[in-house]
Amino acid sequence: MRVFVTGATGFIGSAIVKELIAAGHTVLGLTRSEEGAKALEAAGAEVHHGTLQDLESLRSGAAACDGVIHTAFIHDFSKFQENCDTDRGVIAALASALEGTNRPLIVTSGTGLGAYAPGEVAVEDNVATSKTTHHPRVASEEAAALAAAKGVNVSIMRLPPSVHDKGDHGFVPMLIGIARDKGSSAYVNEGAGRWPAVHRLDAAHLYRLVLEKGVSGTxxxxxxxxxxxxxxxxxxxKHLNLPVKSVxxxxxxxxxxWFSGFFASDVPASAKLTSERTGWQPTHIGLLEDMESNYFES
Incomplete structure (x- = not known):
C-alpha cells in the first residue's frame, strides 16, 4: 500500500513510517520543513510538503494514496481547544478525499475518551461525543463519526497519556522538568491515579495492523x-536524587x-478488545522500566 502519513517526522509518526516501510509499504509523509523532508527521505519515504492549515494539500496527499494515518497535532496546550477544533477540520478534509472508496483512514485520539466516569477503565466500545465528555479532543472522534456516516472507512486510534521511548518529549519529560525546577518530585494525594502507557514501537505496530486489516473501529x-x-x-x-512528596x-x-489536574486524574484504559480484534500484543518494555533505563541518561 501507498500510505499518506501526517505527523510523519514526529515522535510517533516517525516510528510508524519505519514500521510501514519495513513491512513493504510505501510512505508519503507530510512535512512543512526542509529538515523534515530530509528526515523522510533518509527513512526511505516520499515527501509531501504541506501543513495542517493547508487543507487542499491534505486532500491531495490523501487522494494520492491507498490509505491514510493521521497522527499530526498541534501540541500547544495553551490553545488546546483551538487545536482540537483544527483537528476536526483536518479529519474532515482527509475524509473528503476518501469518500466513495474503501481506503482506510486512521485518526488519532486519547484513551481518556473511552471512560464515562472518573476511575472507570476506558474501553474501546465506549463512544465519545460532546454529550459524554467535555474533553476538547472529542472533536477528533466526532469528526471521525461524521466521516463514517458518509461511508468513509475510518478508525480511531486512542493513545494513552504516555507514549514512551528514547526521544520522548511528552508528559513524562515534562514531569521530570517540573521536579528539577521545584526541587522535589510530587504526586497528588496518595498518588493513586493511574496512567495508561504504551511503548512507541508497540503503538506503531498497532497502527500498521489496523491499516492492513482495514476494518473500521476504535x-x-x-x-x-x-x-x-x-x-x-x-x-x-530516585534518579534526580530529590525528595518525593505528596501534595x-x-x-x-x-x-x-496547568498540568496539575491531568496528573491527578485516574484514567486507566484497557486494550483487551483491540488485542482480540487485531491479534496485537505489546512486546516492548513498560513505562517504569523505560524510565529507569532511558529517561535519565546524562
Whole structure:
C-alpha cells in the first residue's frame, strides 16, 4: 500500500513510517520543513510538503494514496481547544478525499475518551461525543463519526497519556522538568491515579495492523493499563536524587501549574478488545522500566 502519513517526522509518526516501510509499504509523509523532508527521505519515504492549515494539500496527499494515518497535532496546550477544533477540520478534509472508496483512514485520539466516569477503565466500545465528555479532543472522534456516516472507512486510534521511548518529549519529560525546577518530585494525594502507557514501537505496530486489516473501529494502543502516578514520581525522585512528596490538589496547582489536574486524574484504559480484534500484543518494555533505563541518561 501507498500510505499518506501526517505527523510523519514526529515522535510517533516517525516510528510508524519505519514500521510501514519495513513491512513493504510505501510512505508519503507530510512535512512543512526542509529538515523534515530530509528526515523522510533518509527513512526511505516520499515527501509531501504541506501543513495542517493547508487543507487542499491534505486532500491531495490523501487522494494520492491507498490509505491514510493521521497522527499530526498541534501540541500547544495553551490553545488546546483551538487545536482540537483544527483537528476536526483536518479529519474532515482527509475524509473528503476518501469518500466513495474503501481506503482506510486512521485518526488519532486519547484513551481518556473511552471512560464515562472518573476511575472507570476506558474501553474501546465506549463512544465519545460532546454529550459524554467535555474533553476538547472529542472533536477528533466526532469528526471521525461524521466521516463514517458518509461511508468513509475510518478508525480511531486512542493513545494513552504516555507514549514512551528514547526521544520522548511528552508528559513524562515534562514531569521530570517540573521536579528539577521545584526541587522535589510530587504526586497528588496518595498518588493513586493511574496512567495508561504504551511503548512507541508497540503503538506503531498497532497502527500498521489496523491499516492492513482495514476494518473500521476504535482501538486502544495500551501496554500498561494504569501506572500509579506515585510510582512515576518515585522513579523521578530516585534518579534526580530529590525528595518525593505528596501534595494536596490546592498545592498541586502551584507545583504543576496547568498540568496539575491531568496528573491527578485516574484514567486507566484497557486494550483487551483491540488485542482480540487485531491479534496485537505489546512486546516492548513498560513505562517504569523505560524510565529507569532511558529517561535519565546524562
Amino acid at each position: 482501538y486502544h494502543a495500551v501496554g500498561d493499563t494504569g501506572v500509579p502516578t506515585r510510582q512515576i514520581a518515585e522513579v523521578i525522585g 494536596t490538589p490546592e498545592e498541586a496547582a502551584t507545583h504543576f501549574g
